[in-house]
Amino acid sequence: MNETRQTLFRQGEGAFAYRIPTIIALKSGRVLAFCEARRDSLGDSGRIDIVMRAGDGLRFGPARTVASGGGNTVGNPCPLQDPATGRLFLMFNANDADRPEPMILRGEGPRTVHVMYSDDEGETWSAPRDITRDVKKPDWTWYAVGPCHGAALPGGRLAFGCNHAVLDPAAGRSGPYTSHIVFSDDHGASWRLGPTLAPGTNECALAPFDDGGLLVNMRYIPFGEGEENPRCRAQAYSPDGGAAFSPAALRRDLTDPCCQGSLLAVRTARGEEVLLSNAASARRERLTVRRSADRGETWAIERVVEPGPSAYSDMARLPDGRVALLFETGEKSPYERVDLAVFSLSE
Secondary structure (H helix, E strand, O other), X not given: OOOEEEEEEEOOOOOOEEEEEEEEEOOOOOEEEEEEEEOOOOOOOOOEEEEEEEEOOOOXXXXXXXXXXXXXEEEEEEEEEOOOOOOEEEEEEXXXXXXXXXXXXXXXXXXXXXXXXXOOOOOOOOOOEEOHHHHOOXXXXXXEEOOOOOEEOHHHOEEEEEEEEEEEOOOOEEOOOEEEEEEEOOOOOOOEEEEEEEEOEEEEEEEEOOXXXXXXXXXXXXXXXXXXXXXXEEEEEEOOOOOOOOOOEEEEEEEOOOOOOEEEEEEEOOEEEEEEEEEOOOOOXXXXXXXXXXXXXXXXXXXXXXXXEEEEEEEEEOOOOOEEEEEEEOOOOXXXXXXXXXXXXXX
C-alpha cells in the first residue's frame, strides 16, 4: 500500500496540545494545514490560537500563528479558496477564555464569527473582520464554523457548513444544536445565512458538485431526556446550490461516536465522487475513509487509515491526484498528534 504518513503537530511542542485540523490544497499546488494550538490545556476554551504549516503535501515549513486570540479563544479554522479570484479565506470563531461552551449555551458569554483573507496563498493575512451580525441571529448562543474546509460552488457561490444553538430563556439554557449554511455570492465581500437543517445536527461538512448540487454530512447529537443516541451520522442533499435541502436523515450505515467528519468532492475516471472521513466506531477510533459514486446515497469503505485512537479530520486533493488526510491520533488518546496521511485513490 503506497501510503505516506508524517506528524505535523505534536502535543507539548509549542503548545499543550493541537486540535481541530483542517487542510486545503490551493490551485498552485501549495498545501496549507491548520489547527488550534491549545496553549495551556486540552480544553475547548482558554488561551487558544490558530496555527498553520505550509508545504507541498510531503514537506512542510514550520508552524506559525495566523490568528491569535490575544489570551482568549480563537478556533474552528475553516479555509476556502475562491476559484475565480484566487483569494484564500479563513473563517473562524472566537470567545472569551473564561467563557467555555456550557456558559455560552446558557447565554452567559459571547461567541463570535470572523473571516480574514490572503492574496498570497497564506503568506500574509488581512486583519480579521467580525461578521457575527451578518451570519448569527440575536437569540443564537453557541456558534461553530465547520470545522473543515468550505465549498466553492458553480456560479461563484462560496459556502461554509456551520452549527448553532438557540437560547430558551425560560429554561435558562439552549435547545438542540442545529446545522446551518453560510454563503457569499460576491466573492467574500459579504456573507449571509443560508438554510437551517434539522435539530440535533451539529458539526458539518460540504461537498459541491458541478451541476450545483451540494451534499452536507453532519455529526448528530441527541437532545432531550430519553432520546436514543443512534451513534451514526446525518445527511442531507441540495440540488440547487444550497437554496433548499432534503430533510436531514440519520444514516445508520455510517457509524460514528458523535464526532466530526469531513467530505471531499473528487473527480475520477468514474466521474464525480465524494469521500467521507470519520471515526467509524462507537468510540473515537478507527478513522475510516468511505467513497460514494452516487452523491452519498450509498457508501463503501475505502480504507481504514488509523485503527487506533483517532477523532477529527479533514481531506484535500493534491495536484498529483492523491488524497491528503489530516487527522487527530495518538497511542493512548486521539489528541496526542495531528498526522498527515497521503494515499492514492487508484489503489
